[in-house]
Amino acid sequence: MLLKCHYCDPVITKKMREQGVKPVKSIDTEKHEFVKDEKGKYFHAECYGYYLLEKKKMSIEEADRKVAERLLITKKEIREQEEKDKFLRWIMDYYDGTLPSYFLKKLKAVREGTYEGLNEPIDYAILLDIYQRMANYLNKIAAKKTFKNTTQRMNYDLAVVVGNYGDYKKYINRLKEESEKANEVQKVMKEQEKINHIVKNKKEDDSFSLTDVIDELLL
């Protein structure tokens, strides 16, 4: 995506736009480090530093700190947006391509942790993971139940997904523990291999020296 840098890209006035002057957007979000400030304006990370020094009269230390802070916030916001987009694309693909506003409202509550019966927020990446794991199961329920419309089914499914969050967390923790155990076993095996290798090398060394000795004796 291309964005306008509010420091190095020229200001295009309404009059210039009317004359056909195209706005310059020199931030390439794929390639450049960039920040979004509190007012929602974008800058190249470096440009934001200059902007703070010149326009905000900050000291170098202050500006550095501020740039680092906004970089972190911007990265977090972008990740959130990407995960949300990916999730919503999957949802549209799974259902009939619509995103009913009531469903979006419920979804927002889930993300913020204010959904009924939920005591912590669930992020979009995790929601997507649960939906994907439950997709067949949700289809089976839908085949048995009669929903008035897709919106009703989407809200019902969301409640099922959220209701399974506790079990999902337990399941993920178990997977983590198992993989940690597997790593532990692998570590032990590697150590054993190392010892075997040393022992083998030592034996080879011994036989070599023995051959040397025999050779010497024969000479």
Ligand SMILES: [Zn+2]
């Ligand atoms: Zn710039």
